[in-house]
Amino acid sequence: MASNAPTQSEYIQHHLQNLVVGFHPENGFGIAHGAAEAKAMGFWALHIDSLFWAILLGSLFCWLFKKAADNITTGVPGKLQNFVEMIVEFADGSVKETFQGKSDLIGPLALTIFVWVFLMNLMDLVPVDLIPRITEAMGIPYMKVVPTTDVNMTLGMSLSVFALIIFYSIKIKGVSGFAAELALQPFSSDNKIIKILFIPVNLLLEGVGLIAKPISLALRLFGNLYAGELIFILIALLPWGIQWALSVPWAIFHILVIVLQAFIFMMLTIVYLSMAHEHH
Amino acid sequence: MNLNATLLGQMISFAIFTWFCMKYVWPPVMAALNERQAKIAQGLADAEQGAQRRAEAEDEINQMLTDAKAQAAEIVAAAQKRGNEIIEESKDGARSEGERLKASAQAEIDQEVVSARESLRQQVSSIAVDGASKILGTEIDASSHAKVLDDLVSQI
Numbered sequence: 001m002a003s004n005a006p007t008q009s010e011y012i013q014h015h016l017q018n019l020v021v022g023f024h025p026e027n028g029f030g031i032a033h034g035a036a037e038a039k040a041m042g043f044w045a046l047h048i049d050s051l052f053w054a055i056l057l058g059s060l061f062c063w064l065f066k067k068a069a070d071n072i073t074t075g076v077p078g079k080l081q082n083f084v085e086m087i088v089e090f091a092d093g094s095v096k097e098t099f100q101g102k103s104d105l106i107g108p109l110a111l112t113i114f115v116w117v118f119l120m121n122l123m124d125l126v127p128v129d130l131i132p133r134i135t136e137a138m139g140i141p142y143m144k145v146v147p148t149t150d151v152n153m154t155l156g157m158s159l160s161v162f163a164l165i166i167f168y169s170i171k172i173k174g175v176s177g178f179a180a181e182l183a184l185q186p187f188s189s190d191n192k193i194i195k196i197l198f199i200p201v202n203l204l205l206e207g208v209g210l211i212a213k214p215i216s217l218a219l220r221l222f223g224n225l226y227a228g229e230l231i232f233i234l235i236a237l238l239p240w241g242i243q244w245a246l247s248v249p250w251a252i253f254h255i256l257v258i259v260l261q262a263f264i265f266m267m268l269t270i271v272y273l274s275m276a277h278e279h280h
Numbered sequence: 281m282n283l284n285a286t287l288l289g290q291m292i293s294f295a296i297f298t299w300f301c302m303k304y305v306w307p308p309v310m311a312a313l314n315e316r317q318a319k320i321a322q323g324l325a326d327a328e329q330g331a332q333r334r335a336e337a338e339d340e341i342n343q344m345l346t347d348a349k350a351q352a353a354e355i356v357a358a359a360q361k362r363g364n365e366i367i368e369e370s371k372d373g374a375r376s377e378g379e380r381l382k383a384s385a386q387a388e389i390d391q392e393v394v395s396a397r398e399s400l401r402q403q404v405s406s407i408a409v410d411g412a413s414k415i416l417g418t419e420i421d422a423s424s425h426a427k428v429l430d431d432l433v434s435q436i
Binding site for chain 2: 018020022038039041042043044045046047050051054055058061062065066068069070072073074084085088089092104105107108109111112116147150151152153155156157159160
């Protein structure tokens with residue numbers, strides 16, 4: 001598709017197409033060629049490229065931090081240990097500032113989110129054509145290297161966080177406490193009848209608020225990175241002599257965005273889980 | 281950007297990575313951080329204690345130094361006093377010795393004078409008799425003029 005001098009829209013579409021593997025109703029099991037075929041595969045298809053890069057970067061994170069944790073010393077730390085300690089302390093500090101309760105999960109969760117999301121966002125700074133060209137030469141037709149520009153990836157993480165919100169809300173407040181929080185707020189009254197009348201309104205408001213948490217969490221990260229990636233692709237369409245004039249400032253600006261988005265995802269996760277632990 | 285099973289794959293990998301981090305990364309790093317914090321706190325406390333102990337030692341040293349100086353001054357003063365005493369003593373000794381020597385010399389001289397006078401006394405009468413006889417041309421009986429001679433002798 002990219003070969004034989006693609007048009008500009010073909011080039012952009014090609015760059016925004018994941019490597020989808022699934023079962024096509026007509027062509028059978030295999031790689032989807034183009035968006036239409038990918039859509040035809042339905043829900044039970046996988047974005048192999050997103051998953052590959054996400055798992056690779058997640059493994060890199062685990063390997064690097066495990067290596068530092070294994071060789072950790074309470075004396076003078078080495079360079080890697082220093083780096084790891086700095087990030088762990090940062091995550092721990094963010095958790096302690098916001099989260100009042102005690103949980104063994106939330107610290108590691110925040111650390112994993114921050115580092116993993118950061119690494120996935122960092123792939124955005126790899127020149128847009130570099131890895132796709134290499135994989136194309138190897139015979140792989142599509143390759144999106146930034147997992148966070150795939151809404152499945154960000155939604156996968158935010159839904160996991162959402163599951164934790166529900167889990168902790170029920171664990172801390174009980175089913176009735178959680179239900180009461182959804183049904184009896186924000187409008188309340190001392191009169192029983194008015195209170196009952198308020199329940200549908202409250203449920204609607206609180207329900208929307210609850211659902212908005214994972215959706216906004218996922219779409220914020222996805223939107224920022226997708227937009228950034230798209231601009232890189234558009235810059236790549238310019239004549240090669242002037243690309244640097246736009247891609248360099250945008251990349252420098254993007255360094256801020258990728259760290260910020262990783263931080264926001266981590267911070268909001270902590271805040272949501274902290275809210276789930278609180279009694280109203 | 282259609283939703284598909286990638287979502288589930290991501291949720292599974294997210295769970296696995298978080299579990300891995302919770303199990304193998306977070307506890308050792310946090311343990312090390314807390315331990316180092318405790319170590320640093322201990323080190324600071326030790327340093328403070330050390331400084332306090334040093335200040336105390338310094339006070340003690342100053343006290344000892346003052347005492348030693350006072351003692352040294354005392355010793356020097358005593359030595360000076362003793363030196364003066366010795367000088368005075370030797371002065372007195374020398375003076376009395378000198379006086380004694382002078383006295384003995386005086387006594388000797390007096391004795392010499394007495395003995396010289398005695399011998400003169402013995403010789404004077406004979407000289408006088410000799411002289412007179414030579415002047416008179418006659419022999420003079422010493423015994424007859426004994427009284428005159430005795431007067432002469434006593435004048436010496």
